[in-house]
Amino acid sequence: MNQHVTPWLGAYHDGELKGLRLRQVEAHLDRCAVCRAELEKLCALTMLLQESPAAETLTPPERFIAQVGLRLPRRPERTAWQRTLETGWRLIPVGLLGAWAFIQAVFFVSGVVLDALRMGLGGDVVAELLPPSGGSWLMQFSSLSGAGLNDVGRIMLRMLSNGGPVGWGVTLNVVSLVVIGLLYWSWLVSWWARRQHHNGNGKAI
Amino acid sequence: MSVKSAPSAKTELELITQAQQGDRQALGELVRRHREGVINVVYRMCGDASLAEDAAQEAFIRAWQHLPSYRPRSPFRNWVYRIASNVALDALRRERETVDIDTLPLSTSDEGPEAAVEGIERGERVRQAVLTLPPASRAVLVLREYEGLSYREIADTLSIPIGTVMSRLNYARNRLRETLAPYLEVV
Numbered sequence: 001m002n003q004h005v006t007p008w009l010g011a012y013h014d015g016e017l018k019g020l021r022l023r024q025v026e027a028h029l030d031r032c033a034v035c036r037a038e039l040e041k042l043c044a045l046t047m048l049l050q051e052s053p054a055a056e057t058l059t060p061p062e063r064f065i066a067q068v069g070l071r072l073p074r075r076p077e078r079t080a081w082q083r084t085l086e087t088g089w090r091l092i093p094v095g096l097l098g099a100w101a102f103i104q105a106v107f108f109v110s111g112v113v114l115d116a117l118r119m120g121l122g123g124d125v126v127a128e129l130l131p132p133s134g135g136s137w138l139m140q141f142s143s144l145s146g147a148g149l150n151d152v153g154r155i156m157l158r159m160l161s162n163g164g165p166v167g168w169g170v171t172l173n174v175v176s177l178v179v180i181g182l183l184y185w186s187w188l189v190s191w192w193a194r195r196q197h198h199n200g201n202g203k204a205i
Numbered sequence: 206m207s208v209k210s211a212p213s214a215k216t217e218l219e220l221i222t223q224a225q226q227g228d229r230q231a232l233g234e235l236v237r238r239h240r241e242g243v244i245n246v247v248y249r250m251c252g253d254a255s256l257a258e259d260a261a262q263e264a265f266i267r268a269w270q271h272l273p274s275y276r277p278r279s280p281f282r283n284w285v286y287r288i289a290s291n292v293a294l295d296a297l298r299r300e301r302e303t304v305d306i307d308t309l310p311l312s313t314s315d316e317g318p319e320a321a322v323e324g325i326e327r328g329e330r331v332r333q334a335v336l337t338l339p340p341a342s343r344a345v346l347v348l349r350e351y352e353g354l355s356y357r358e359i360a361d362t363l364s365i366p367i368g369t370v371m372s373r374l375n376y377a378r379n380r381l382r383e384t385l386a387p388y389l390e391v392v
Contacts, residue, residue, distance in 0.1 A: 010375050014349065016356050044389050045382055049350045051324070052331040055248035055257050057241070064240055064258065065233045068265045072229060195274075 004028070004035050013042045092187045096180050103176045107169060217281055225272050232272075236265050239282060242352060243289045249347040250293035252336045260296045264289040283362040286352065290344045290363065297340065327388055334384040342377040345370055 005028045011017050012025045029035055059067065215223075215234070223231035243264055248257035267288050268275075275284060335343060344363060348354045360367045382389060 007375070010378060011356070011371060014356070014374075041382060041389060042378065045378060045385070046350060048327075048331055048385060048388055049335070049346075049381075052328045052335070054351075055244050055254045057244055057258065058255060059258055061237060061240060064262070065236050068236050068262050069229055069233060071262060071266050072232070072269050073266070 004032065004038075006035065006038055009035065009039050009042060013039060013046070093184060096184050096187075100177070100180050103173070103180075107173055111169065218277060221272070221275065221277060221281055224269070225275070232265070232269055235281065239285055242282065243285060245351060246286050246289045246347055247293040247296070249335065249351050250290060250340070250343060251297050252332055256296055257293075260292045261289065263296075264292040267292065279361045280358070283354070283358050286348065286354075287362045287364070290348075294340050294344075330388065331385060334381055337384065338377050338380060342373045342380070345373040346377040346381075349374055 005012075005025045008017060008021065008025050012022070012029075017025055029039065057064070215231075217235070217238070220231045220235050224235060240261065244257050244261040247260045247264065248254055251257060251260065264285065268285050271288075275281070335346065338346065345359055348359045348362060349356075354362065356367050356370045359365075359370045363370075365373075
């Protein structure tokens with residue numbers, strides 16, 4: 001004798017089984033009197049439950065509707081400005097994505113242009129305007145002024161003028177990504193909070 | 206001359222959209238359509254007809270308040286049933302001791318006196334047995350047995366997984382089969 005299909009009888013009775021499981025249960029029921037008896041009890045229970053009378057409504061429908069209408073609180077109407085604000089708020093993720101794409105494009109294009117200019121594609125005049133590859137404008141300024149800097153100061157100044165240990169480009173890129181990420185997560189948290197607040201009843205049973 | 210369509214001719218989605226924009230008549234039509242189901246859900250949950258009507262009104266008022274955030278991904282009926290279930294549970298918590306079966310009015314019947322009394326008594330015992338179930342299982346049983354919702358709809362309505370729907374339903378049915386064993390033998 002196969003294992004009984006008792007755990008699935010409820011779902012079978014409710015018409016919720018499909019495919020292979022349905023065929024298995026049907027095949028089992030054909031040859032198992034115990035499970036057939038169980039199924040009959042389930043059917044009997046459903047019939048018994050249906051016998052229990054529905055609520056006798058004391059209030060006629062029209063009066064019920066009127067009573068609901070009288071108890072309805074005023075819902076503050078939203079102005080055009082509030083609706084615009086709401087739409088703008090919903091578009092924040094799109095805006096952040098656009099900002100991220102724009103920043104990436106700017107860094108990419110500026111990198112390509114700078115490399116091209118350094119290779120001399122812009123001519124001598126443009127090459128003179130570019131920052132020197134080995135040093136920096138700040139270092140040149142400090143040497144011109146004649147102010148003596150110790151070694152630590154020089155290293156710090158060099159790092160500062162280069163935009164940190166990894167350079168201005170990467171630093172700005174990382175900072176902008178972090179800012180965009182923080183803004184997005186803040187939006188996500190506020191969206192979740194609003195959703196919880198407006199969830200109709202706020203809790204599951 | 207423009208002819209405004211009667212509320213009954215409008216689709217539920219149209220009514221919902223209008224009610225979301227503050228149209229109270231549209232809500233009235235939605236109430237008309239779902240009143241009976243909502244009252245029954247609350248009644249089966251708490252077992253008191255007058256309390257059920259009051260709680261059903263409360264459910265529709267909550268629905269009105271939260272309607273702007275309703276998205277018609279799931280049927281309106283399921284959404285409002287969910288609110289009704291929670292309102293019923295809140296009412297039960299407030300009342301604590303909700304049902305004294307002996308004080309409930311007995312409905313009349315066209316059957317013979319003995320059969321009628323027997324039927325009424327059986328109905329009351331069934332209702333009492335349902336009320337002894339834990340609220341979570343009771344809600345699943347009510348939505349399945351009395352409102353005919355599918356497992357998926359119950360899961361969406363109560364925000365629980367389908368597996369939980371099945372286990373709660375099995376639990377409720379097993380409990381009822383034990384409690385109502387004498388009546389099941391003669392059905």
